[in-house]
Each structure stands twice: as structure tokens, then as C-alpha cells.
Amino acid sequence: MRERGLETAVRVGGAVVAAAAAVLAALIESFLVPTYWDGVAVPLAGALAFAGNWALAALAVWWTGSRWGALLTALAWFGVVLAASMPTAAGSLVVTSGFNGYALLLAGTAGIAVSLWRYFRPRPQQAPSAPKESRQ
Template sequence: MRAKGLEAAIRVGGAVVVTAAAVLAAVIESFLVPYYIAGVAVPVAGAIAFVANWRLAALAVYWTGGRWSVLLTALAWFAVVLAASMPTEAGSLVITSGFNGYMLLLAGTAGIALALWQYFRPRPKAPRRSVDGPRVAAQATPTATKESRP
């Protein structure tokens, strides 16, 4: 009984930590949107968003043991990015509508889509084994004998 309680606490704690990490990653990525080197827009925020969303989802599944925890990281990231892309009453934005802003939104969403595909894609069903095991399958396959050769 005590081990089940500890396992549940680890799962809930893992979910909380991964959700907080997704929020923190989204805030950092949002403030990296206006990153330029020598006047050229460098989409470093988009690259970080792709990798962070994909791997945080994997960490969430590992810590919680359920594939539905991918949605925790996705919803937390989307909430922060949508809030950062809305103008305030003064009209200021964190995520601007430019190359880097669009790359952040596109790459972050692609990372989430990859994680969702990875954990929710339909898997092919394994072939059914008979009661007798592999011997029946071996007998059902035709073998080349001396009589069957031309």
C-alpha cells in the first residue's frame, strides 16, 4: 500500500515539474524571438521550441507513465505563447509578427505534433500466436523438397 502512494506522488510530482518546465521554456523562447545577428533574424527561439516541446513531452510520459501527459506540456506551452502574442492595453507585444515569431509558433507546434504522433499513432497489431506456438507456423509454410523441384 505504501509503495502505491509513493508511486502516485512521483507521478503527480513529475506532472507538475514537467508542466512548470514547459511554462518556463515558453517564457524563455518568447523573449528570444527578437534575436538578430548582424541585422539578420536568427530563429533560435524556434529551434529551442521544437526540441524542448518534443523532449519535454517524452519526459512527461516517462515520469507519469501515461501518454496523455503529453497534453500537459502542449497546453502549458500554448497558453504562454498565446498570451505572449496578444497585445497589452499599451499595445506592446512579446512575440511579434515577423520571421522569428512565426518560426517560434511553427517550430513549437511541430515539436508538439511530433510528440503527439510518437505517442498516439496507430500501431500495427502483432500477429496472433497459435496455441501450439511457432511449430504451427513453420508447418504452414511451404518448403522446397526434392519432389517439388522441376
């Protein structure tokens, strides 16, 4: 009984840590949107969003032992990025509509889509194999 409680605590703790990591990643990526190098927009936030969302989903699935962990990190990331994309009452905006802003949204969504496809895709059913004695 004690081992089962410890396993449940590890799974729940893993889900909380994975969701917190997704929120932190979304915050960092959102503030990296206005990255320029000598006047040229560098889509650093988009690259980090794609790789980070894919990796965070795998980490969440590993920690929780369930494929629904991938959806948990996706929802946490989307919540922060969509909130950062909306202007405040004062007109402040974190994720602007430009090349880097769109790169963040598209690449982050693509990373989530790849991870969700990996864990939720339909798998073909394998027919049960016959015993060795009958295969002659």
C-alpha cells in the first residue's frame, strides 16, 4: 500500500513539475520574441518553443506514466502564450504580431502537434499469433 502511494505522489508531482516547466518555458519564449541581431529578426523563441514543447511532452509522459501528460504541458504552454498575445488595458503586449511572434506561435504549436501525434496516434491492431505447434 505504501509503495502505491509513493508512486502516485511521484506521478502527481511529475505532472505539477512538467506543467510548471511548460509555463516557465512559455514565459521565457514570450519575452525572447523581440530578438534581433544587427537589425534582423532571429526566431530564437520559435526554435526554443518547438524543441521545448516536444521535450516537455516526452518528459511529462515519462514522469506521469500516462500519455495525457503531453496534453497537460500543451494546455499550460498555450494558456501562457495566448495570454501574452493579448494586449492589456494599458496597451502593453508581450508577443507582438511580426515574424518572431508568428514563428513562436507556429513553431510552438508544431512542437505540440508532433508530440500529441506521437502519443495519441491510432496504432494498428496486431492479430494474435498462433501457437508454434500450429504453424507447420
